[in-house]
Amino acid sequence: MMKNIRNFCIIAHIDHGKSTLADRLMEKTGSVASRDMQSQLLDSMELEREKGITIKLTPTRMKYNYNGEEYVLNLIDTPGHVDFTYEVSRSLAACEGAILIVDASQGVEAQTLANAYLALDAGLEILPVINKIDLPSARPDEAKKQIEDVVGLPADDAPCISAKDGTNIDLVLQKIVTDFPPPKGDEKAPLKCLVFDSFYDNFKGAVCLIRVVDGRLQAGDSILFMQTGRKYDVTEVGIFNPKMQPVQSLSAGEVGYVCASIKSVSDVRVGDTITHQSAMADKPLPGYKVVQPVVYCGVFAADGAKYNELKEALLKLKLNDASLQFAPEVSQALGFGFRCGFLGLLHLDIITQRIEREFNLDIITTAPSVSYKVLKTNGEELEISNPASLPSPVEIDKIFEPIVKASIFTPPSYVGAIMQLCQDKRGEYKNMVYLDAGRVRLEYRLPLGEIIYDFFDKMKSLTKGYASFDYEMDGFAPSNLVKLDILLNGEKCDALSLIVHEDSAYTRGRAITEKLKKIIPRQLFEVPIQAAIGNKIIARETLSALRKDVLAKCYGGDITRKRKLLEKQKEGKKRMRQIGSVEIPAEAFLSILKLDDEK
Amino acid sequence: MMGIYVHIPFCESKCIYCAFASFVRDENFQARYFEFLNKEIKNCNFPDREVASIYFGGGTPSCVSEKQIVKTLQTIKSAFHVLPDAEITIECNPCSASLEKLKTYHSAGFNRVSFGVQSLNDKMLKFLGRRHTKAQALAAIENAKRAGFDNISADLLLGLPKGDIQNDAKILLRSGVKHISAYMLQVEDGTPLKNMVESGKVKLPSDDQTVDNYQKLTDFLQKNRFLQYEISNFALKGFKSKHNFAYWTGQAYLGFGLGAHSFDGKYKRFSSADNFEDYFTGKQNVEKLSPSQRDEEMIMLGLRCDAGFRLDALNASISEKPIFNKYVQDGILEMSDGVIRLNSKYYNVSNSIILHLID
Numbered sequence: 001m002m003k004n005i006r007n008f009c010i011i012a013h014i015d016h017g018k019s020t021l022a023d024r025l026m027e028k029t030g031s032v033a034s035r036d037m038q039s040q041l042l043d044s045m046e047l048e049r050e051k052g053i054t055i056k057l058t059p060t061r062m063k064y065n066y067n068g069e070e071y072v073l074n075l076i077d078t079p080g081h082v083d084f085t086y087e088v089s090r091s092l093a094a095c096e097g098a099i100l101i102v103d104a105s106q107g108v109e110a111q112t113l114a115n116a117y118l119a120l121d122a123g124l125e126i127l128p129v130i131n132k133i134d135l136p137s138a139r140p141d142e143a144k145k146q147i148e149d150v151v152g153l154p155a156d157d158a159p160c161i162s163a164k165d166g167t168n169i170d171l172v173l174q175k176i177v178t179d180f181p182p183p184k185g186d187e188k189a190p191l192k193c194l195v196f197d198s199f200y201d202n203f204k205g206a207v208c209l210i211r212v213v214d215g216r217l218q219a220g221d222s223i224l225f226m227q228t229g230r231k232y233d234v235t236e237v238g239i240f241n242p243k244m245q246p247v248q249s250l251s252a253g254e255v256g257y258v259c260a261s262i263k264s265v266s267d268v269r270v271g272d273t274i275t276h277q278s279a280m281a282d283k284p285l286p287g288y289k290v291v292q293p294v295v296y297c298g299v300f301a302a303d304g305a306k307y308n309e310l311k312e313a314l315l316k317l318k319l320n321d322a323s324l325q326f327a328p329e330v331s332q333a334l335g336f337g338f339r340c341g342f343l344g345l346l347h348l349d350i351i352t353q354r355i356e357r358e359f360n361l362d363i364i365t366t367a368p369s370v371s372y373k374v375l376k377t378n379g380e381e382l383e384i385s386n387p388a389s390l391p392s393p394v395e396i397d398k399i400f401e402p403i404v405k406a407s408i409f410t411p412p413s414y415v416g417a418i419m420q421l422c423q424d425k426r427g428e429y430k431n432m433v434y435l436d437a438g439r440v441r442l443e444y445r446l447p448l449g450e451i452i453y454d455f456f457d458k459m460k461s462l463t464k465g466y467a468s469f470d471y472e473m474d475g476f477a478p479s480n481l482v483k484l485d486i487l488l489n490g491e492k493c494d495a496l497s498l499i500v501h502e503d504s505a506y507t508r509g510r511a512i513t514e515k516l517k518k519i520i521p522r523q524l525f526e527v528p529i530q531a532a533i534g535n536k537i538i539a540r541e542t543l544s545a546l547r548k549d550v551l552a553k554c555y556g557g558d559i560t561r562k563r564k565l566l567e568k569q570k571e572g573k574k575r576m577r578q579i580g581s582v583e584i585p586a587e588a589f590l591s592i593l594k595l596d597d598e599k
Numbered sequence: 600m601m602g603i604y605v606h607i608p609f610c611e612s613k614c615i616y617c618a619f620a621s622f623v624r625d626e627n628f629q630a631r632y633f634e635f636l637n638k639e640i641k642n643c644n645f646p647d648r649e650v651a652s653i654y655f656g657g658g659t660p661s662c663v664s665e666k667q668i669v670k671t672l673q674t675i676k677s678a679f680h681v682l683p684d685a686e687i688t689i690e691c692n693p694c695s696a697s698l699e700k701l702k703t704y705h706s707a708g709f710n711r712v713s714f715g716v717q718s719l720n721d722k723m724l725k726f727l728g729r730r731h732t733k734a735q736a737l738a739a740i741e742n743a744k745r746a747g748f749d750n751i752s753a754d755l756l757l758g759l760p761k762g763d764i765q766n767d768a769k770i771l772l773r774s775g776v777k778h779i780s781a782y783m784l785q786v787e788d789g790t791p792l793k794n795m796v797e798s799g800k801v802k803l804p805s806d807d808q809t810v811d812n813y814q815k816l817t818d819f820l821q822k823n824r825f826l827q828y829e830i831s832n833f834a835l836k837g838f839k840s841k842h843n844f845a846y847w848t849g850q851a852y853l854g855f856g857l858g859a860h861s862f863d864g865k866y867k868r869f870s871s872a873d874n875f876e877d878y879f880t881g882k883q884n885v886e887k888l889s890p891s892q893r894d895e896e897m898i899m900l901g902l903r904c905d906a907g908f909r910l911d912a913l914n915a916s917i918s919e920k921p922i923f924n925k926y927v928q929d930g931i932l933e934m935s936d937g938v939i940r941l942n943s944k945y946y947n948v949s950n951s952i953i954l955h956l957i958d
Contacts, residue, residue: 148775233939285781524931526950548806549950550830551899556604556656557846557860560868560886569954 002253003182006209007074008164011115013108017120017131017323021101021172022060022075028169029062029073031242041182059209059255060242066177073176074255076196078115078142078209085118085183085470090196090271091123093287094211094255095282097180099172100128100153104138104160109147110544113409113439115466116151125180126487128155129172134162146559148439164510182528185252190281191223192214192251193258193274198265200319206262207244210274211255213285218249223260226284227444228269231259265322293325294402294473295348295368296385296547298495300337301361302575302586308337313340317351323350327365329386333495333579334364334589337387341371345452361573364586370449373400373476388494390483393534399499405430408459410467412440417462425450426501445474449499486516486592487530487537491580495589509539512592519588522546527582550592600682601645601864602652602845603675605636606856607660607668609696614728617797618787620873621658631856635879637674639871645863647851650679652686652842659715661691665700670706676708686711686750686841693739694731701746711750711840712743712875713780718755719770720762728791740774750838752778757816758809760801761902763764765812765819772823777838781816782831783809810947818941829904830946845898853875864929866893890914895957902953907933907940922955 007137014016025031062073078091098119102112119126128147136519141161147155157537159175193210196500201207210217217223221234236259238246250256262268272290273284286395314326325341342348348368355361375398383492384390387523391466406427410418412434422429422444446455451471482505496504498514500508509531524546531539551562575586608627612623624632653675660668665944668689668953675681688711689704718724720734729737735754743751750849753776755764768779779795784803786793795801804812817827829847845852849862858873869885872878890898894913901908910918917923931952933940941949 354806357607360746405830524945524951547810548783549948550783550946551950552782556606556864557852557854558870559846559896559900560860560870561861563899565823566895566950566954566957569950570958573954581759 002185002187002251004069004071004178005073005074005253006179006180007075007076007095007253008096008097008099008176008256009078009095009119010099010101011078011112012131013103013106013115016101016103016106016114017163018101020157021099021129021131021161021169022077024163024166024169025073025075025173026062026242027363028166029175029194029577031060031062051068053213054562059240061239061255064173064177066174072204072254073173076255080525083342083347086289087197087270088118089122089287089318089396090194092119092124093285094194094196095122095124096183097125097127097176099176100126100129100151102128102141102143103148104130104132104140105135107139107143108150109466111468112532113151114470116153126153127172127175127179128153128158130155130158131162131163133160133167134165135350146293146438152275154581161232164195183253185212187252189214189252190223190279191216191217191274191276192281194285195225195270195274196271197270198268200242200265203257204259206259206265206268208260208262208268209255209259210250211313212250212252214252214281215251215276216251217258217274219246223258223274223282224277225269226273226281227288228267228272230267232262234258234260238359248318249330264318265320266318270322272478274586278328286523291323291343292473293323294344294370294372295342295344295346296343297368298329298331298334298337298366298536299340299352300334300364301368301473302334302364306361307362309359310337310355310363310457313355313361314340315498316359317354321351323347331366331388331495333493333577333584334366337364341385342368345456351471352432363531364575364577366589367498367592368452368497370402370452372402372481372499375400384499386421387483387499387557389552390497390499393482398478399481401479401481403445403477404471405470406444406451406469407475408441408442408444408445408467408469410463411438411442414444414463414467415440418459418467421455421458422446425453425455446471447479447501448473482533484512486512486533487528487529487532488520488582488584490530491582492532493579493584495577498592498593503534504531506538509533513541515591516584516588517541517543519591520582520584523582525581600649600651601647601851601853602654602842603650603674603853604680604842604852604856604859605653605655605660605671606854606859607655607657607663608632608662608857609657610659610861611662611692611730612728614790616727616784616787617788618785619658622875623645629663629667632875633663633671636856639881640671641678643678643855645853645861647864648680650675650681650685652845653681653688653744654842655689657690659695660689661695661700665703666845668776669703672707672709679717687918688713688752688840690715691739691743691841692729693801695734696739696742697741699747701743701748705747707866710748711752712748713752713778714739714743714754714776716753716767718759718762718764719767720759726760737770737774738772740776743862744775750778752774752838752840755779755781755816757781757783757813758804760803760934768816768819769864772825774933778832778840779820779825780811780832788879813947827905827943828903830949832904836898844904844906847904848906849897849900866890886925898956899953901939902941902949902956903946905940905943909937909938910934910939917956920956922958926952927955 004479009019059076060228064073076091076094078088102114130143133140144155147153159168159171185187192213195208197209198206219234219236224231231291236246237250238244239256271288275281319594325345326338329337329339350364374382374384376395377397426445433441480502481499482502484498484500484505486493513529526545529541530537576583608620608853609624687709689709690713693714716736721732784794820833827833828839852859856877860870862868866888869883872882897908931945
């Protein structure tokens with residue numbers, strides 16, 4: 001009965017209470033017994049809970065009685081970050097409604113707006129909810145006014161709740177039923193299911209999370225993924241309760257999962273359309289994209305002997321994360337490792353942290369890079385995602401760098417600062433629109449390479465976090481790019497090479513050599529630290545020789561203490577890398593990204 | 600053959616930089632301690648009974664009743680076979696070592712005295728929480744000589760905010776000391792000094808300045824025929840500390856008293872508890888060294904002193920290591936007759952070199 005189904009998601013700025021509200025809704029509808037409640041059930045990964053963000057989507061089905069009728073409420077969680085915009089857009093496409101949470105004391109913030117626009121773009125009905133009214137600093141009326149003024153949504157009837165202590169949760173449930181439309185769709189039409197996520201299960205293989213748009217799907221059906229052309233036989237369909245629970249079938253309007261002995265999540269593309277092999281839909285659902293990594297970096301085991309463990313870790317993570325890409329890489333400085341591709345900096349951060357935590361591996365990562373297109377003088381075309389493999393300047397005819405179309409939402413008072421920032425980052429001004437008295441939207445074309453450098457941090461500090469930023473890839477453009485090499489004691493350190501714009505090469509070179517001088521511990525001999533373009537040295541610092549490194553006396557024959565101290569230092573040294581005769585700490589490889597910290 | 604260390608964990612007051620097991624306690628408590636200590640010595644059943652050196656350290660051995668010290672030494676002499684030429688040292692604080700006391704020590708059999716002079720700058724002595732002055736330090740050395748001691752050592756501290764350590768050494772040499780230990784001041788956790796440094800109340804000289812002073816002191820002492828036989832130790836010919844040398848060359852030693860450490864000369868290290876409560880129960884920590892740990896120790900200790908270590912004494916060879924060969928090539932390590940020594944010019948960075956070799 002489609003009219004009794006509501007598919008919705010919750011969107012919010014970070015920390016406004018998305019996961020707490022989800023927990024409360026599940027508790028109120030009896031989807032999970034209170035005693036089994038582990039706070040914030042949906043954010044199941046430790047890292048997600050810690051960062052207060054959701055990376056992996058976890059839908060859940062709830063039952064709710066309203067006016068004597070039983071409703072099925074499907075909550076589809078969304079990752080709230082620009083790295084995963086495509087995934088978010090597919091999750092939103094699986095819903096009819098979105099709850100927009102606003103913190104009663106914080107009011108509308110950057111992500112509130114960005115998320116609200118995404119939901120409006122997807123044609124969703126939006127239900128504003130004012131949360132945290134239990135706080136002494138709560139000002140629900142102001143929050144409502146901001147929603148009306150800034151987001152442009154009526155908020156007069158917005159429920160004022162406290163997800164923490166459970167106030168007015170029933171009202172939210174009622175509004176889900178009354179305000180959100182039921183799904184539309186035709187159970188009799190040829191099957192169309194939207195794949196909005198997938199994950200790996202040790203027993204079932206890749207599990208696809210789907211929204212059935214038209215038709216009906218059941219175990220035994222022969223299905224076709226319309227975009228990839230892959231064919232499978234369905235072994236199981238089911239719902240999330242919130243744990244996986246098999247059901248007879250899933251019909252138009254429903255949300256659930258499908259298993260079909262799919263070996264890996266890499267065989268499943270988010271946004272793909274599932275149909276029947278026999279009675280095919282005429283065309284796939286709109287909005288499908290192949291997501292490509294946009295940020296790359298080298299990942300190496302700090303203890304070089306652990307290469308195979310690192311490989312295992314990446315393979316396991318890949319099982320559950322189709323967007324993660326990696327290929328073996330050999331660095332003179334760092335040994336054997338992997339060049340990994342990510343959807344963005346957060347994705348990179350999450351993956352590297354998961355490797356360290358879940359697999360207990362100490363890793364070294366190199367500075368992130370984007371992927372460049374290089375046209376060589378001999379006519380050959382290359383794609384370069386590792387600065388170290390850029391050909392020498394004489395072999396290069398042209399280099400093209402990836403460009404993004406960026407929209408920045410900001411209060412008008414920061415427009416000047418943001419324009420200056422975009423200009424510094426080689427941005428090309430496109431447009432500026434005053435959305436209302438409190439919000440301006442700026443559009444720029446910016447090199448992606450500048451964005452992954454320090455754009456976010458700078459924008460955040462310039463606007464006190466009030467600006468939100470979103471971008472989409474917008475092709476490649478030729479640019480005057482050069483490879484900046486770093487030499488330690490005269491030896492080139494491949495893992496420290498960067499591709500930078502010619503105009504900023506000198507500044508960057510100086511900043512990097514200065515920074516490295518601070519980070520690299522003094523050695524037994526003097527070490528020159530140089531930055532070079534080709535054979536030309538453009539910056540130099542000198543690290544003077546180590547003077548004092550001596551252990552205190554062995555008093556009263558206590559040798560053990562001294563040996564333990566030495567062993568501890570030895571352990572710490574595993575994170576050091578040898579470049580020629582110079583030892584450099586692992587942090588050095590990433591630190592060159594954060595050059596402005598101390599200025 | 601082995602050495603015996605006796606720990607006297609008492610002081611009249613605690614110095615600001617001290618992180619050792621030393622406490623201010625009354626005579627009754629001290630008597631109880633000595634009773635247990637003597638029992639510990641009597642009951643020791645270590646198979647080796649030949650003693651080549653004895654060292655009474657602290658704390659401040661000279662701040663407790665000399666009767667207790669003499670009695671403890673006698674206990675050792677009757678429980679073990681102390682060799683006739685054994686080196687028997689007592690650590691003294693210049694202000695508690697009276698001529699009377701020093702005479703008593705000497706006639707009981709002590710033949711070496713080590714004074715905790717630290718500095719001859721009265722301001723610095725006060726700052727450190729020492730109870731003596733420059734004049735008292737020099738008087739104590741005189742008294743030691745009058746009491747019959749020839750083998751006299753003085754400790755100095757490098758890295759103090761003020762003072763002239765080279766000049767201090769000059770004065771000490773003139774006063775007739777035969778041995779100097781110059782330790783770099785360490786800012787240890789939990790000490791008042793640490794708080795002072797962290798709160799900015801005290802500014803210590805930079806590492807570079809300290810090393811400059813260390814090297815100047817080394818040059819000065821060497822010019823005056825003091826041989827640098829360990830990172831921090833200098834002696835005229837025939838006055839190296841046998842006891843300390845035993846620690847660095849892997850000989851057996853027994854430690855008695857609170858928190859005292861022992862080594863069987865092979866693979867076993869053991870120590871008594873460093874708090875009184877556990878010490879009085881006789882609790883011991885025992886550590887069995889793995890072959891690689893023993894190697895690490897041999898390298899670490901051997902490279903601190905002019906004894907070096909024998910390549911063939913190691914369980915695992917290091918001579919194929921590129922860094923080893925590079926150090927030999929660069930003259931950082933010196934090799935002769937299968938013994939490896941650290942070039943004394945590199946003592947100030949010995950830790951880095953040791954770390955590379957054991958990596």
